[in-house]
Amino acid sequence: MRLAILGAGPAGLLFSFLIKRRFPGWTVEVCEQNAPDATFGFGVVFSEGALAFLERDAPDLYRQLMPRMQAWPMQRIVHRGEAVDIDGNGFSAIARLELNQFLQALCAAVGVEITYGRVLAEPAELAPADLIVGADGLNSPVRRALEAQFGPQIEWLDNRFAWYGTTRPFECLTLTFRESEHGAFVAHHYRYSPAMSTFIVECDAATWRRAGLDRMGDEESRVYCEGVFAADLAGHALVSNRSIWRQFPLLHNLNWSADAGVAPAVLIGDALRTMHFSIGSGTRLAFEDAIALDRAFGESGADVGAALAAFERERRPVVEKLFDAAHRSSHWYESFPERMRRFDALGLAYDYMTRSGRMNDDRLREVAPRFMRAVDARARAE
Numbered sequence: 001m002r003l004a005i006l007g008a009g010p011a012g013l014l015f016s017f018l019i020k021r022r023f024p025g026w027t028v029e030v031c032e033q034n035a036p037d038a039t040f041g042f043g044v045v046f047s048e049g050a051l052a053f054l055e056r057d058a059p060d061l062y063r064q065l066m067p068r069m070q071a072w073p074m075q076r077i078v079h080r081g082e083a084v085d086i087d088g089n090g091f092s093a094i095a096r097l098e099l100n101q102f103l104q105a106l107c108a109a110v111g112v113e114i115t116y117g118r119v120l121a122e123p124a125e126l127a128p129a130d131l132i133v134g135a136d137g138l139n140s141p142v143r144r145a146l147e148a149q150f151g152p153q154i155e156w157l158d159n160r161f162a163w164y165g166t167t168r169p170f171e172c173l174t175l176t177f178r179e180s181e182h183g184a185f186v187a188h189h190y191r192y193s194p195a196m197s198t199f200i201v202e203c204d205a206a207t208w209r210r211a212g213l214d215r216m217g218d219e220e221s222r223v224y225c226e227g228v229f230a231a232d233l234a235g236h237a238l239v240s241n242r243s244i245w246r247q248f249p250l251l252h253n254l255n256w257s258a259d260a261g262v263a264p265a266v267l268i269g270d271a272l273r274t275m276h277f278s279i280g281s282g283t284r285l286a287f288e289d290a291i292a293l294d295r296a297f298g299e300s301g302a303d304v305g306a307a308l309a310a311f312e313r314e315r316r317p318v319v320e321k322l323f324d325a326a327h328r329s330s331h332w333y334e335s336f337p338e339r340m341r342r343f344d345a346l347g348l349a350y351d352y353m354t355r356s357g358r359m360n361d362d363r364l365r366e367v368a369p370r371f372m373r374a375v376d377a378r379a380r381a382e
C-alpha cells in the first residue's frame with residue numbers, strides 16, 4: 001500500500017504518523033510546499049473537551065504533548081473595563097510551529113517520508129498511490145481539482161479579522177471588547193508560550209471601513225489595533241506575521257471522498273471543513289479527522305473503499321453536530337457590537353456562554369459554579 005498525503009500541517013502529519021505506526025509496512029509519503037520550519041499564525045488553542053478526546057484516542061500523544069502546553073482553568077471576558085472569569089472553562093495552547101515540529105519528529109521516528117519545498121498543482125502528480133489524502137488546508141488544491149465531486153459549500157462571514165501575536169503573556173484565554181471612535185472591536189487572546197500570546201482582532205465590516213482598515217497596509221493596521229487595545233497590551237507591541245484582514249469562510253463538502261482518476265482521494269482538516277475559531281481551533285478538528293481516518297483503516301485494513309466509508313460514517317454525524325453549534329457561535333460574533341451596547345460585562349459573558357445552544361443554566365451551574373452564582377445573584381437582585 002502506498003498513501004500519498006498532500007500537506008504537512010497538523011492534519012497531514014498526525015494522520016501520516018498514526019497510519020505508519022499502525023501499518024509499518026505501508027509506504028506513507030507527504031508532499032509539502034513550505035520548509036519544515038515555516039509557519040503562519042502564532043499559537044493554537046485546545047479546549048479541555050478537545051484534549052479529552054486526545055487523551056481518550058491517542059493517550060501516548062496526549063502525555064507527550066501536555067508538558068509542552070500552556071494551560072489555565074478558566075476563560076475571561078473583559079467589557080467596559082471590567083473582567084468576568086468563567087470557571088470550569090479551561091483551555092491549553094502551544095505554538096503552532098512547536099506543534100508541527102513535535103509531529104514532524106514523530107513522523108521521522110516511524111519512517112514517514114516527507115518532501116518539503118514541493119508545490120503540487122494537481123493531485124495526479126502524487127501518483128502512483130492507493131489513496132491520495134488532501135490535508136492541504138483551506139485552499140486545498142485536491143479539493144479544487146475535484147470540486148464537482150466534493151461539492152464544496154462556502155459561506156463567508158461578514159466580520160473582518162486579523163491574526164496577530166504579542167509579547168504580552170496573558171493569563172488565560174480572554175475575549176476583550178473595546179469601542180474605538182470608529183466602532184466596536186473584540187480581541188481573542190491567549191498565551192501559547194511563557195513569553196508570547198496569540199491576539200486575534202475582529203470587527204464588523206462597517207467599523208473596518210470607517211476605521212480605514214480596508215485601505216491600510218500591514219504596518220498601519222497593526223499600529224491602529226495596538227491603539228484600540230492599548231490598555232490591554234500594557235505597552236507590549238502586536239507582532240505581525242502575514243496578518244492580513246480576512247473574512248472567515250464556513251466551508252463544508254457534500255462528499256468527503258472522490259475519484260482522482262489515478263487513485264481515490266479523501267479530504268481531512270481545513271480542506272474538508274472549517275469552523276469558526278470561537279468554538280475550537282481548526283487544529284483540534286484536524287487532529288480528530290486524522291485519528292478517525294486512521295481508526296477507519298484499523299477496521300478495514302487495505303480495503304480503501306471500506307475505510308473511506310467507515311471514516312465518513314463515524315465522523316460525519318460528529319462534525320455536523322459541531323458545525324451547527326459553530327454556526328450559531330459565529331453568528332453571535334456577527335452581532336457583537338449590538339450586544340456590547342445591550343449588556344454589561346456579566347450580562348455579555350452569560351450571553352456569550354449560551355450563544356451556541358450547547359449550554360443551558362443547569363449545565364452552566366455544574367461546570368462554572370462560581371460564574372453562575374454571580375449570574376443567579378444578579379437575577380435575584382433584579
Ligand SMILES: Cc1cc2nc3c(=O)[nH]c(=O)nc-3n(C[C@H](O)[C@H](O)[C@H](O)COP(=O)(O)OP(=O)(O)OC[C@H]3O[C@@H](n4cnc5c(N)ncnc54)[C@H](O)[C@@H]3O)c2cc1C
Nearest residue numbers: 007009010011033041042043044120136137269270281282
Ligand atoms: C493566517 C492563519 C493563521 C492561523 N493561526 C491560527 C492560530 O494561531 N491558532 C489556531 O488554532 N488556528 C490558526 N489557524 C487555523 C489553523 O491553522 C488550521 O485550522 C489548521 O492548521 C488546520 O490544519 P490542516 O493540517 O488541515 O491545514 P494547514 O495547517 O493549513 O496545512 C495544510 C498544508 O498543506 C500545504 N499545502 C497547501 N497547498 C499545497 C500545495 N499546492 N503543494 C504542497 N503543499 C501544499 C500547506 O503549505 C500547509 O502546510 C490559522 C489559519 C490561518 C489561515
